[in-house]
Amino acid sequence: MKLGSMFGDMFRSLFKKPVTEMYPFKKTSAPSRLRGELMYNPDKCTGCQLCVKDCPSNAIELITVDKASKRFVMRYHVDRCTFCAQCVENCRFECLNMSNEQWELASLKKEAFTVNYGREEDLQKLLGKPLP
Numbered sequence: 813m814k815l816g817s818m819f820g821d822m823f824r825s826l827f828k829k830p831v832t833e834m835y836p837f838k839k840t841s842a843p844s845r846l847r848g849e850l851m852y853n854p855d856k857c858t859g860c861q862l863c864v865k866d867c868p869s870n871a872i873e874l875i876t877v878d879k880a881s882k883r884f885v886m887r888y889h890v891d892r893c894t895f896c897a898q899c900v901e902n903c904r905f906e907c908l909n910m911s912n913e914q915w916e917l918a919s920l921k922k923e924a925f926t927v928n929y930g931r932e933e934d935l936q937k938l939l940g941k942p943l944p
Protein backbone atom coordinates (compact mmCIF):
# COMPACT_ATOMS: atom_id res chain seq x y z
CA MET A 813 0.00 0.00 0.00
CA LYS A 814 1.25 3.45 -0.90
CA LEU A 815 1.86 5.84 1.96
CA GLY A 816 -0.37 8.53 0.39
CA SER A 817 -3.41 6.25 0.07
CA MET A 818 -2.84 4.98 3.61
CA PHE A 819 -2.96 8.52 5.01
CA GLY A 820 -6.02 9.19 2.85
CA ASP A 821 -7.81 6.21 4.42
CA MET A 822 -6.77 7.30 7.90
CA PHE A 823 -8.01 10.84 7.32
CA ARG A 824 -11.38 9.67 5.93
CA SER A 825 -11.91 7.28 8.84
CA LEU A 826 -11.60 10.19 11.30
CA PHE A 827 -14.99 11.42 10.09
CA LYS A 828 -16.78 8.06 9.96
CA LYS A 829 -18.70 6.25 12.68
CA PRO A 830 -16.90 3.19 14.11
CA VAL A 831 -18.05 -0.08 12.53
CA THR A 832 -17.46 -2.07 15.72
CA GLU A 833 -20.61 -3.70 17.11
CA MET A 834 -21.13 -3.24 20.84
CA TYR A 835 -21.95 -6.93 21.40
CA PRO A 836 -23.12 -8.20 23.90
CA PHE A 837 -24.55 -4.86 25.08
CA LYS A 838 -26.27 -4.20 21.79
CA LYS A 839 -27.47 -7.14 19.72
CA THR A 840 -28.33 -7.22 16.05
CA SER A 841 -30.40 -10.00 14.50
CA ALA A 842 -28.47 -12.97 13.13
CA PRO A 843 -28.55 -13.92 9.43
CA SER A 844 -31.57 -16.09 8.60
CA ARG A 845 -29.37 -19.02 7.53
CA LEU A 846 -27.19 -19.03 10.64
CA ARG A 847 -26.85 -22.53 12.11
CA GLY A 848 -27.49 -22.20 15.81
CA GLU A 849 -28.89 -24.69 18.29
CA LEU A 850 -30.63 -27.74 16.84
CA MET A 851 -34.43 -27.71 17.32
CA TYR A 852 -36.68 -30.79 17.24
CA ASN A 853 -40.40 -31.08 16.56
CA PRO A 854 -41.65 -34.38 18.04
CA ASP A 855 -45.07 -34.16 16.37
CA LYS A 856 -43.88 -35.35 12.96
CA CYS A 857 -41.07 -37.67 14.07
CA THR A 858 -41.41 -41.30 12.96
CA GLY A 859 -38.45 -42.55 14.98
CA CYS A 860 -36.60 -43.66 11.86
CA GLN A 861 -33.25 -42.83 13.55
CA LEU A 862 -31.76 -41.51 10.30
CA CYS A 863 -30.62 -38.33 12.04
CA VAL A 864 -28.91 -40.33 14.78
CA LYS A 865 -27.11 -42.59 12.29
CA ASP A 866 -25.99 -39.71 10.07
CA CYS A 867 -24.68 -37.45 12.80
CA PRO A 868 -20.87 -37.51 12.48
CA SER A 869 -20.43 -36.30 16.07
CA ASN A 870 -22.76 -38.65 17.89
CA ALA A 871 -24.53 -35.56 19.17
CA ILE A 872 -28.13 -36.82 19.12
CA GLU A 873 -29.94 -39.70 20.77
CA LEU A 874 -33.54 -40.69 20.22
CA ILE A 875 -35.21 -42.19 23.26
CA THR A 876 -38.41 -44.16 22.64
CA VAL A 877 -41.23 -43.38 25.05
CA ASP A 878 -43.90 -45.35 23.18
CA LYS A 879 -43.12 -46.82 19.78
CA ALA A 880 -46.75 -47.65 18.87
CA SER A 881 -47.93 -44.06 19.26
CA LYS A 882 -44.63 -42.65 17.89
CA ARG A 883 -43.61 -40.81 21.00
CA PHE A 884 -39.94 -39.96 21.28
CA VAL A 885 -37.62 -37.72 23.24
CA MET A 886 -34.52 -36.37 21.55
CA ARG A 887 -31.43 -35.78 23.65
CA TYR A 888 -29.11 -33.27 22.02
CA HIS A 889 -25.48 -32.87 23.12
CA VAL A 890 -24.73 -29.29 22.18
CA ASP A 891 -21.05 -29.60 23.08
CA ARG A 892 -20.54 -32.41 20.55
CA CYS A 893 -22.44 -30.75 17.70
CA THR A 894 -20.41 -29.32 14.82
CA PHE A 895 -23.47 -27.51 13.42
CA CYS A 896 -23.05 -29.25 10.08
CA ALA A 897 -26.85 -29.56 9.59
CA GLN A 898 -26.48 -33.09 8.18
CA CYS A 899 -29.33 -34.25 10.43
CA VAL A 900 -31.58 -31.41 9.24
CA GLU A 901 -30.90 -32.24 5.58
CA ASN A 902 -31.57 -35.93 6.06
CA CYS A 903 -34.79 -35.81 8.05
CA ARG A 904 -37.53 -36.52 5.54
CA PHE A 905 -40.25 -35.26 7.84
CA GLU A 906 -38.85 -31.79 8.55
CA CYS A 907 -38.67 -32.37 12.29
CA LEU A 908 -35.31 -30.67 12.66
CA ASN A 909 -34.00 -27.21 12.07
CA MET A 910 -31.17 -25.04 13.31
CA SER A 911 -32.24 -21.91 15.08
CA ASN A 912 -30.86 -18.56 14.03
CA GLU A 913 -32.11 -17.08 17.31
CA GLN A 914 -30.58 -19.54 19.78
CA TRP A 915 -26.88 -19.28 19.10
CA GLU A 916 -25.39 -17.92 22.32
CA LEU A 917 -24.58 -21.38 23.63
CA ALA A 918 -21.60 -20.78 25.90
CA SER A 919 -22.03 -21.86 29.50
CA LEU A 920 -19.97 -22.48 32.60
CA LYS A 921 -22.19 -25.41 33.55
CA LYS A 922 -21.82 -28.79 31.83
CA GLU A 923 -25.54 -29.56 32.23
CA ALA A 924 -26.40 -26.72 29.85
CA PHE A 925 -24.91 -28.75 27.00
CA THR A 926 -27.42 -31.57 27.25
CA VAL A 927 -30.86 -30.62 26.00
CA ASN A 928 -33.92 -32.91 25.99
CA TYR A 929 -36.67 -32.21 23.47
CA GLY A 930 -40.09 -33.78 23.35
CA ARG A 931 -43.69 -33.42 24.42
CA GLU A 932 -44.06 -32.03 27.93
CA GLU A 933 -45.66 -35.20 29.34
CA ASP A 934 -43.00 -37.41 27.75
CA LEU A 935 -40.21 -35.28 29.18
CA GLN A 936 -41.77 -35.43 32.63
CA LYS A 937 -42.18 -39.18 32.33
CA LEU A 938 -38.56 -39.69 31.33
CA LEU A 939 -36.90 -37.04 33.41
CA GLY A 940 -38.71 -38.17 36.52
CA LYS A 941 -36.43 -41.21 36.49
CA PRO A 942 -32.80 -41.51 35.31
CA LEU A 943 -32.57 -41.48 31.52
CA PRO A 944 -31.25 -44.66 29.88
Ligand code: SF4
Pocket residue numbers: 850866867868869870871872892893894895896897898899900
Ligand atom coordinates in the same frame (compact mmCIF):
# COMPACT_ATOMS: atom_id res chain seq x y z
S1 SF4 B 1 -25.82 -30.51 13.13
FE1 SF4 B 1 -24.36 -32.13 12.55
S2 SF4 B 1 -23.19 -32.53 14.39
FE2 SF4 B 1 -24.98 -31.37 15.02
S3 SF4 B 1 -26.50 -32.91 15.61
FE3 SF4 B 1 -26.86 -32.46 13.45
S4 SF4 B 1 -25.65 -33.96 12.30
FE4 SF4 B 1 -24.91 -33.95 14.41
Ligand code: SF4
Pocket residue numbers: 856857858859860861862863864874902903904905906907908
Ligand atom coordinates in the same frame (compact mmCIF):
# COMPACT_ATOMS: atom_id res chain seq x y z
S1 SF4 C 1 -34.67 -38.32 10.91
FE1 SF4 C 1 -36.44 -37.07 11.47
S2 SF4 C 1 -38.15 -38.53 11.58
FE2 SF4 C 1 -36.24 -39.72 11.66
S3 SF4 C 1 -35.81 -39.97 13.87
FE3 SF4 C 1 -34.70 -38.14 13.16
S4 SF4 C 1 -36.08 -36.44 13.60
FE4 SF4 C 1 -37.31 -38.31 13.67
